[in-house]
Amino acid sequence: MQLDSSIAAVITGGASGLGAATARALAAQGVRVALFDLNADLGEALAKEIGGTYCPVNVTSSAEVDAGFAKARAAHGQERILVNCAGVGGSFKTVSRDKTNGEIKEYPLDNFERIIQVNLIGTFRCITKSAAGMLTLPPLPGGDRGAIVNTASVAAEDGQIGQAAYTASKAGIVGMTLTVARDLASEAIRVNTILPGIFDTPLLARAREEVKAALAAQVPFPKRLGQPEEYAQLALTMITNSYFNGEDVRLDGAIRMAPR
Template identity: 45%
Template sequence: MEVKDSVAIVTGGASGLGEACVRNLVNRGAKVSILDFAEEKGQMVSSELGADVIFCMTDITDERNVQAAIDKTVESFGAIHIAVNCAGVGIPGKVLGKEGPMSMDHFNKVVQINLIGTMNVVRLAAEQMVKNQGNDDDEKGVMINTASVAAFDGQIGQAAYSASKAGIVGMTLPIAREFAEYGIRLMTIAPGIFNTPILAGLPENVKDALNKMIPFPKRLGKPDEFAGLVQHIIENPMLNGEVIRLDGALRMATK
């Protein structure tokens, strides 16, 4: 699918990996709708990038919220061809900690946002994409979800996070197979450690330690590198139903 003249929605597009995707797509001629809960930052990015970007205040776990954002995007730009799911949380917590068992509220919150929120966007965006005119391959849409290396190498304290991201990995192939008849591709990226705002406040010695964990290149990933892979997936029609680790050969230790 061509990025130029396409319409994309990007969840978590107000910062980090999502923001990098928004900027990449806009720079290549796409119109983009940012779906995010961070209203101030989302409005700021939207205003900076101009008329080709709108912001939709969105709780991805809420069906009506997501549907309203999709409707606003179609009303503004006419269609949706691309959906990039970057929204998520990484709240740590041990199953059995010093204060007792993990609360189910904690587990439910992480799974609700990361896994169920992603599925919510996928199913509602697909309903809109099937209305598109197909290209020469009869391709009508592309979806890219964000998992994590924690889906494969979860550390102590990441039970909820790993479960939520493993769910995203697990639904990649079955959804891609289901959507094939509609001309919609679905891929997942499992990033390693990236230099996002979440890590920006860490002390330099901690960042250095993180850098040394990565075999090569020995540094944190750059959000632009994630966005570059998203762009390539969009443009390469043979990429479908697969999970790509983007991690510099990182394999996480126990803790």
């Protein structure tokens, strides 16, 4: 797929971090970008910066996702690109014992459900609604009708202590990638997933510098945190390379996460 001003894109979680870097990279190629996010201040500021459109969207709500796509398409036309970056985290052990009084605590299931709803079901919800719109478009000269990039995590394969829900949500994205790619292959829509390692995103913004340094030291090479622009670079490769389909790719400096 050749990127230019004739192409529209939607990025969930697009107001910051990996999504924002991808939005800037696509806009730099002339793509018309719509940002789905809950942070209106960041979303509106970035949309103004790149000449895009901000859409207030909670990906757990079908009504809000529908409204977001309607607003994006009214502004830019039917998108050919969807990049799913919206996600949340959280850490609880499956069961744990209080160190002071020995009380046994179970994983709070409402938290498990919240993470699955945002990360996994939210991703699939946006895929189905975007792909349905893509089917209304003719294929481009190179054969593509659309391209979808999802965001999983190395936790899908190397989940650490306390990450049961997060791991399950991200492993679900990895697990459905090939199946969804096969579902959409006859319609010329490609689907790929990136598994980022430890990236310097807003999730780490509150971490102390020594904590960030310790995390960076775990990376074999290069010994640093990943930069959102590096995620964006891979996302654009998945979008522009028409033979890239049905793949789950780690982007992690060769890290393999320890149990904790």
